[in-house]
Amino acid sequence: KRRFPNEPEYHQAVEEVLSTIEDEYNKHPEFDKANLIERLCIPDRVFQFRVTWMDDKGNIQTNMGYRIQHNNVIGPYKGGLRFHSSVNLSILKFLAFEQTFKNSLTTLPMGGAKGGSDFSPRGKSNAEVMRFVQSFMLELWKHIGPDQDVPAGDIGVGGREIGFMFGMYKKLCKEFTGTFTGKGREYGGSLIRPEATGYGNIYFLMEMLKTKGTDLKGKVCTVSGSGNVAQYTIEKVLELGGKVVTCSDSDGYVYDPDGIDSEKLAYIMELKNVYRGRIREYAEKYGCKYVEGAKPWGEKCDIALPSATQNELNGDHAKTLVANGCIAVSEGANMPSTPEAIKVFQDAKILYAPGKAANAGGVSVSGLEMSQNSIRLSWSTEEVDAKLKSIMQNIHEACVKYGTEADGYVNYVKGANVAGFMKVANAMMAQGIV
Numbered sequence: 001k002r003r004f005p006n007e008p009e010y011h012q013a014v015e016e017v018l019s020t021i022e023d024e025y026n027k028h029p030e031f032d033k034a035n036l037i038e039r040l041c042i043p044d045r046v047f048q049f050r051v052t053w054m055d056d057k058g059n060i061q062t063n064m065g066y067r068i069q070h071n072n073v074i075g076p077y078k079g080g081l082r083f084h085s086s087v088n089l090s091i092l093k094f095l096a097f098e099q100t101f102k103n104s105l106t107t108l109p110m111g112g113a114k115g116g117s118d119f120s121p122r123g124k125s126n127a128e129v130m131r132f133v134q135s136f137m138l139e140l141w142k143h144i145g146p147d148q149d150v151p152a153g154d155i156g157v158g159g160r161e162i163g164f165m166f167g168m169y170k171k172l173c174k175e176f177t178g179t180f181t182g183k184g185r186e187y188g189g190s191l192i193r194p195e196a197t198g199y200g201n202i203y204f205l206m207e208m209l210k211t212k213g214t215d216l217k218g219k220v221c222t223v224s225g226s227g228n229v230a231q232y233t234i235e236k237v238l239e240l241g242g243k244v245v246t247c248s249d250s251d252g253y254v255y256d257p258d259g260i261d262s263e264k265l266a267y268i269m270e271l272k273n274v275y276r277g278r279i280r281e282y283a284e285k286y287g288c289k290y291v292e293g294a295k296p297w298g299e300k301c302d303i304a305l306p307s308a309t310q311n312e313l314n315g316d317h318a319k320t321l322v323a324n325g326c327i328a329v330s331e332g333a334n335m336p337s338t339p340e341a342i343k344v345f346q347d348a349k350i351l352y353a354p355g356k357a358a359n360a361g362g363v364s365v366s367g368l369e370m371s372q373n374s375i376r377l378s379w380s381t382e383e384v385d386a387k388l389k390s391i392m393q394n395i396h397e398a399c400v401k402y403g404t405e406a407d408g409y410v411n412y413v414k415g416a417n418v419a420g421f422m423k424v425a426n427a428m429m430a431q432g433i434v
């Protein structure tokens with residue numbers, strides 16, 4: 001905190017990890033001698049730069065650009081880029097820190113990074129997004145590469161933005177390499193990558209439900225967000241027999257008691273991915289409730305699937321969920337539950353999976369995209385989906401191994417943190433003081 005004042009999200013993420021790995025860490029005095037914690041809390045390096053671009057009216061705009069290369073002991077830096085007005089150093093450092101442990105959990109060779117800009121694509125024309133992205137790449141391209149640092153999407157960065165970035169990167173570096181993941185199918189993208197985070201979260205949830213002898217059939221789910229992660233979370237819940245009654249965007253949420261079926265989901269995808277409209281339009285079209293400026297956690301559900309952003313589910317929301325009979329929370333988003341909310345879930349002993357474990361499917365398939373690019377071959381939908389499922393099952397197993405408490409309750413936060421940390425720590429020890 002002394003070194004990095006005014007970075008609350010970063011402190012929150014670091015404190016969560018450190019508070020859960022203590023017992024395991026203390027078994028290894030050699031880690032302490034090597035000053036591992038301090039070395040892990042300071043990113044390898046942070047790039048910050050100005051991005052200047054021209055809007056459609058001819059005005060010159062400036063934004064901040066960032067890339068945090070947190071740790072590369074187990075593979076090239078890897079992590080998404082976020083374009084959102086709220087982006088700052090604290091948020092990107094928390095995400096890069098989390099990414100290091102998440103990527104370690106996937107068992108694939110990837111280090112941790114994150115980046116982005118306070119540029120918001122919301123309300124911008126395609127031409128404006130392209131001009132911004134090209135200017136952003138003029139700086140970022142110097143720091144990335146297929147064996148160095150491989151960015152991907154995140155909030156505000158989907159297929160369109162990745163396409164523009166890849167095009168500019170390729171022009172600047174004069175090579176066609178797999179330096180981005182989440183690329184279009186036509187130019188090196190992997191099948192199942194768009195679906196991977198949402199599907200992976202539900203595969204993880206199914207493993208958790210299995211430990212209680214149940215599954216998704218007939219379960220009522222609340223989902224937040226209506227972007228990439230939310231859309232494919234809803235798709236997989238429907239496929240496995242569950243019912244989704246909410247989704248949201250940064251303006252508010254919709255509650256559809258009849259459930260979002262596949263036709264309504266297709267409408268959401270078109271609304272959000274093509275027309276870039278607001279979720280309120282769903283309520284207008286289907287005549288259901290829309291609540292401006294609120295989160296969906298007050299609606300009764302069996303399972304909550306936060307899939308929008310950090311700290312979107314607080315202690316009071318968590319108490320309401322538990323009081324309403326919620327049995328499981330599985331995070332598609334990164335750090336959506338506040339520390340107070342996590343405590344409520346764990347005290348109530350309901351199933352609770354942190355994003356680090358539950359949403360690792362996205363970066364896992366990104367890792368598989370890197371493999372396919374390296375061998376210059378593409379795998380089928382079935383192959384990638386089977387690999388994704390098996391990775392999520394393995395992550396679940398690792399969480400159970402390291403997170404099971406004396407009374408049998410699985411503390412998935414502890415399990416994910418210890419499993420992720422041990423591999424990174426051992427690799428740092430093996431590679432010496434660098």
Ligand code: NDP
Pocket residue numbers: 084086153154155156157158197225226227228229230248249250251307308309310312332333334359360362363
């Ligand atoms: P998208 O940009 O596709 O969608 C984000 C959704 O969350 C939108 O509905 C957006 O609403 C909403 N949202 C964003 N910021 C806020 C906010 N401050 N308050 C309320 N709602 C907000 O992003 P993704 O679906 O890709 O990402 C969602 C979450 O999942 C993030 O936490 C991300 O880090 C995490 N994640 C994503 C992965 C991926 O593969 N894409 C992988 C692992 C984690 P609006 O349209 O109004 O902006």
